[in-house]
Amino acid sequence: MLNNARFRGEFYDVREMRAVELNSASLGFSEELMMENAGAWVAKVARSKGESFLILVGKGGKGGDGLVAARHLALMGAEVMVLFPYKECEIKKETTKKNLERAKMSGVRFVKEFTEADVIIDALLGTGVKGMPRSPAKELIEQSNDFNAFKIAIDLPSGMDPDTGECELCFEADLIVTMHAPKPGLKNLMDKVIVAEIGIPKRADQYLGPGDLLLRPRGIRKGSNGRVAVIGGSKRYQGAPWISALAAFRAGADLVYVYTPTRMDFPELIWRKRTGTRVEEMSLKEALEKDRINVIVVGPGLAEEALEITKEVLEYAKEKDVSLVLDADSLKVLPEIGEKLGWKAVLTPHLGEASKLLGRSLTDSPKERMEAAFDISDSFEACVILKGPIDVVACKDKLVLNTTGNEYMTVGGTGDALSGVVGALLGRDEPWWAAKATTYAVGKSGEICVEERGHASPTCLIETVPKVLHSVK
Numbered sequence: 001m002l003n004n005a006r007f008r009g010e011f012y013d014v015r016e017m018r019a020v021e022l023n024s025a026s027l028g029f030s031e032e033l034m035m036e037n038a039g040a041w042v043a044k045v046a047r048s049k050g051e052s053f054l055i056l057v058g059k060g061g062k063g064g065d066g067l068v069a070a071r072h073l074a075l076m077g078a079e080v081m082v083l084f085p086y087k088e089c090e091i092k093k094e095t096t097k098k099n100l101e102r103a104k105m106s107g108v109r110f111v112k113e114f115t116e117a118d119v120i121i122d123a124l125l126g127t128g129v130k131g132m133p134r135s136p137a138k139e140l141i142e143q144s145n146d147f148n149a150f151k152i153a154i155d156l157p158s159g160m161d162p163d164t165g166e167c168e169l170c171f172e173a174d175l176i177v178t179m180h181a182p183k184p185g186l187k188n189l190m191d192k193v194i195v196a197e198i199g200i201p202k203r204a205d206q207y208l209g210p211g212d213l214l215l216r217p218r219g220i221r222k223g224s225n226g227r228v229a230v231i232g233g234s235k236r237y238q239g240a241p242w243i244s245a246l247a248a249f250r251a252g253a254d255l256v257y258v259y260t261p262t263r264m265d266f267p268e269l270i271w272r273k274r275t276g277t278r279v280e281e282m283s284l285k286e287a288l289e290k291d292r293i294n295v296i297v298v299g300p301g302l303a304e305e306a307l308e309i310t311k312e313v314l315e316y317a318k319e320k321d322v323s324l325v326l327d328a329d330s331l332k333v334l335p336e337i338g339e340k341l342g343w344k345a346v347l348t349p350h351l352g353e354a355s356k357l358l359g360r361s362l363t364d365s366p367k368e369r370m371e372a373a374f375d376i377s378d379s380f381e382a383c384v385i386l387k388g389p390i391d392v393v394a395c396k397d398k399l400v401l402n403t404t405g406n407e408y409m410t411v412g413g414t415g416d417a418l419s420g421v422v423g424a425l426l427g428r429d430e431p432w433w434a435a436k437a438t439t440y441a442v443g444k445s446g447e448i449c450v451e452e453r454g455h456a457s458p459t460c461l462i463e464t465v466p467k468v469l470h471s472v473k
């Protein structure tokens with residue numbers, strides 16, 4: 001699995017692509033650099049296809065790629081015509097503006113209408129497209145499709161939905177030069193696709209960065225951002241579920257219930273006294289139903305009650321549309337229950353727990369840890385955050401590493417805070433994104449806490465995580 005896996009999977013949807021671009025930018029690789037590489041690639045591929053080129057240029061990033069390609073093709077001695085059917089002031093991207101100016105200085109002819117050429121290059125609508133092509137892109141796509149020329153699409157055919165491949169009116173490309181990674185919409189067109197490396201460093205794919213905080217926007221109705229129940233605590237460990245619950249609330253869950261034996265006073269949280277599998281006068285399932293819970297965090301501090309409770313939670317999850325976080329004691333009993341979790345759960349083991357989950361001993365070697373994370377994900381059908389100095393997040397065929405955090409985060413309670421944050425984010429996003437954003441944000445918060453206060457206590461993490469989550473929009 002590990003050898004042929006691409007880190008973030010084979011196809012990158014629009015959000016994953018944006019995440020990787022942001023991660024690259026944070027590593028010092030500018031959009032201008034990527035656009036230059038993208039356009040140069042297109043020119044190189046296109047040059048052998050004819051002597052005259054008509055380049056249809058939109059007002060977004062893909063238009064910028066087209067303008068770079070135009071300049072390079074002109075330098076290569078081709079006859080190049082650019083059709084830019086917008087006003088210059090409609091361009092929002094600085095890099096595209098710059099490349100329009102540069103194209104003007106490079107022997108490119110600007111034309112006002114559709115003109116004959118050997119090759120048509122589609123630089124109209126890329127990953128920024130919303131809905132069906134509108135005028136003037138629509139007419140230009142239609143005209144291209146009616147015209148006999150070799151047709152090259154940059155990134156994806158204009159008009160196609162990048163994530164679904166949906167295509168009512170699409171540029172009919174003979175060749176598609178896609179940037180960095182194929183988009184899911186191209187799945188059935190792969191025989192026409194060339195993947196161009198545009199200078200995005202491997203690190204931006206392999207490691208989490210600020211781009212991985214691109215969560216779905218918050219819902220606007222109360223409850224649409226998660227109704228979380230934290231089920232944990234025992235006579236011996238009373239604090240763990242409360243830390244987890246507070247973390248969930250501060251990370252943005254709308255409502256957080258704590259099903260635990262002992263009360264602690266946090267006015268933001270709702271306490272339900274739990275004795276074994278009874279919650280107040282109800283069974284666990286009745287309580288979950290009554291509280292209309294859609295995310296369950298189970299495990300923190302559960303101790304000897306873990307088996308019975310985790311079993312019941314998994315039964316409930318099978319019937320109901322809920323997401324799960326399994327942590328701590330619930331991880332220990334999971335192999336015994338042997339249940340698959342149907343890709344709606346996140347497991348948050350450290351190395352010891354991972355080793356128990358797999359029933360084999362593990363070392364700290366990065367390769368072994370990556371394999372372990374994949375194996376756990378596979379066997380339980382769940383996303384995994386394997387915590388450690390370098391965290392591994394694995395989910396089906398995707399895997400990323402994380403280096404945020406520090407050695408101050410070994411103190412008690414940081415794991416509880418992490419599981420609470422995952423719970424909150426599962427309330428509004430899918431497991432892969434909840435797991436990625438949590439792992440990056442909790443580690444980053446640890447760094448900020450140590451910088452500002454000299455410690456990374458759970459309390460500080462809980463206060464800092466929301467700021468980190470909020471730092472990328």
Ligand SMILES: NC(=O)C1=CN([C@@H]2O[C@H](COP(=O)(O)OP(=O)(O)OC[C@H]3O[C@@H](n4cnc5c(N)ncnc54)[C@H](O)[C@@H]3O)[C@@H](O)[C@H]2O)[C@H](O)CC1
Binds near residue numbers: 017
């Ligand atoms: N992946 C990378 O690292 C890089 C990709 N690049 C290229 O940039 C585009 C994405 O750029 P973006 O500006 O986000 O989007 P578009 O180029 O697709 O521009 C959209 C543009 O069109 C307008 N629009 C949206 N929907 C419609 C519609 N249905 N009909 C008409 N017009 C529409 C919208 O208002 C925008 O103005 C990516 O695909 C790559 O090709 C860069 O090279 C940088 C690196």
Ligand SMILES: [K+]
Binds near residue numbers: 389
């Ligand atoms: K870490």
